[in-house]
Amino acid sequence: MASGEGLFARLSSTRQPLSTGLLGIFKGRPALDDSLYEALEDQLLMADLGVYTSQSLVSTLRQKSRQNKYTTAQQLLQGLRETILETLGNCQQNELNSRPDRPQVILMVGVNGVGKTTTLAKMANRYQDMGSKVMMAACDTFRAAAIEQLQSWGARLDIPVVAQSHGADAAAVAFDAYSAACARKVDYLLIDSAGRQHTDGDLMAQLKKIKNVLAKANPDIPHEVLITVDAGNGQNVISQVENFQKAIPLTGLCIAKLDGTARGGVVVALAEKFRLPIKFIGVGEAVTDLSPFNADKFVAALLPDLPVG
Numbered sequence: 683m684a685s686g687e688g689l690f691a692r693l694s695s696t697r698q699p700l701s702t703g704l705l706g707i708f709k710g711r712p713a714l715d716d717s718l719y720e721a722l723e724d725q726l727l728m729a730d731l732g733v734y735t736s737q738s739l740v741s742t743l744r745q746k747s748r749q750n751k752y753t754t755a756q757q758l759l760q761g762l763r764e765t766i767l768e769t770l771g772n773c774q775q776n777e778l779n780s781r782p783d784r785p786q787v788i789l790m791v792g793v794n795g796v797g798k799t800t801t802l803a804k805m806a807n808r809y810q811d812m813g814s815k816v817m818m819a820a821c822d823t824f825r826a827a828a829i830e831q832l833q834s835w836g837a838r839l840d841i842p843v844v845a846q847s848h849g850a851d852a853a854a855v856a857f858d859a860y861s862a863a864c865a866r867k868v869d870y871l872l873i874d875s876a877g878r879q880h881t882d883g884d885l886m887a888q889l890k891k892i893k894n895v896l897a898k899a900n901p902d903i904p905h906e907v908l909i910t911v912d913a914g915n916g917q918n919v920i921s922q923v924e925n926f927q928k929a930i931p932l933t934g935l936c937i938a939k940l941d942g943t944a945r946g947g948v949v950v951a952l953a954e955k956f957r958l959p960i961k962f963i964g965v966g967e968a969v970t971d972l973s974p975f976n977a978d979k980f981v982a983a984l985l986p987d988l989p990v991g
C-alpha cells in the first residue's frame with residue numbers, strides 16, 4: 683500500500699464526513715464571512731484537528747484570505763489545503779536509512795494496543811524487502827502473548843526475533859539483541875516494548891532503563907525512539923506523546939489505524955503540536971499497510987476537490 687490512491691481509499695472515513703460538512707457550509711453561505719469561518723472551524727474540530735490547531739489554521743486562513751483577496755469557496759478551500767500542507771510539510775522526512783552506522787537501532791514505544799508491535803513488524807518487512815538484514819527484539823516482556831505475537835510475525839516474515847521468557851528484564855533482552863545484531867551484521871534492529879506495566883511510572887522507568895543499558899553498549903543507540911499512536915484515539919494521543927516525551931526523548935511518530943476512523947485530522951494536530959517527523963502511517967492490519975508519511979498525498983486524501991463555487 684504505497685500508492686497515493688491507496689491512501690485516498692483508506693482515509694475515506696475521515697474524508698467523507700469532512701467533505702460532506704464542508705459542502706454543507708459552503709452551500710448555505712455564498713459569502714466568505716465570519717459565520718463561514720466559524721462553521722469551518724467546527725468542521726475541523728469534528729475531524730479531530732483539536733481546538734488549538736483548528737483555531738490557528740482558521741486564523742491563518744483569514745489572514746491569507748485578506749492578503750490574497752479570496753472571493754470564492756474554491757479559493758478558500760485551496761488556501762486551507764495549503765495551510766495544512768505547511769503544517770504537515772515540517773514533519774515529512776526521509777526514511778530512517780540515511781545514517782551509515784549499522785545496526786541502526788530503533789526502539790518503538792507507546793501505550794498498550796495502539797499498534798506498536800504491528801507497526802514494528804511492518805517496518806521490519808519493509809526494510810527486509812528493500813534488501814536489508816533485519817532483526818527484532820521482544821522487549822514487551824510484561825505479557826506472554828506479546829512475546830508470542832512478535833515471534834509469530836518473525837516466523838511469518840522470516841526475520842529472527844530475540845526473546846526471553848515472560849517477565850524477563852526488558853533492558854537485558856534489548857542488550858542481548860544488540861549483541862546478536864552486531865555479531866550477525868544486521869542492518870536494522872527493531873525493538874518492541876511494553877505499553878503497560880503495573881503503573882505508568884514503572885513503564886517509564888523501564889523505557890529509561892532500556893535506553894540507558896543500550897547507551898552503555900554504544901552511546902549512539904537507540905538511533906531512533908519512535909512512538910506509535912492510534913489515530914482512532916483522537917485528541918488523547920496528544921497527552922500520550924507528552925507523557926512519553928517526558929521519560930524518553932522521541933525522534934519520530936508512527937500513526938497507526940488511520941483506516942476506519944473519522945479522527946484522521948489528529949495527524950495535523952500532532953504535526954502542529956510536536957513538529958516531530960512523522961515516519962510512518964498505518965492504514966490496515968496487513969503487513970504491507972504501511973506508508974512513509976507524505977504530506978501532499980495526505981492532504982489530497984483529506985481535502986479532495988469539492989464541487990463548490
Ligand SMILES: Nc1nc2c(ncn2[C@@H]2O[C@H](COP(=O)(O)OP(=O)(O)O)[C@@H](O)[C@H]2O)c(=O)[nH]1
Pocket residue numbers: 792793794795796797798799800801877938939940941942963964965966967971
Ligand atoms: N485497522 C488497523 N488495525 C491495526 C493497525 N495497526 C495495528 N492494528 C491492529 O491493532 C491491534 C493492536 O495492535 P498491536 O500491534 O498488538 O498493538 P500494541 O499493543 O501497541 O503492540 C491489532 O489487532 C492490530 O492488527 C492499522 O494501521 N490499521
Ligand SMILES: [Mg+2]
Pocket residue numbers: 795798799800822828874875
Ligand atoms: Mg505489542
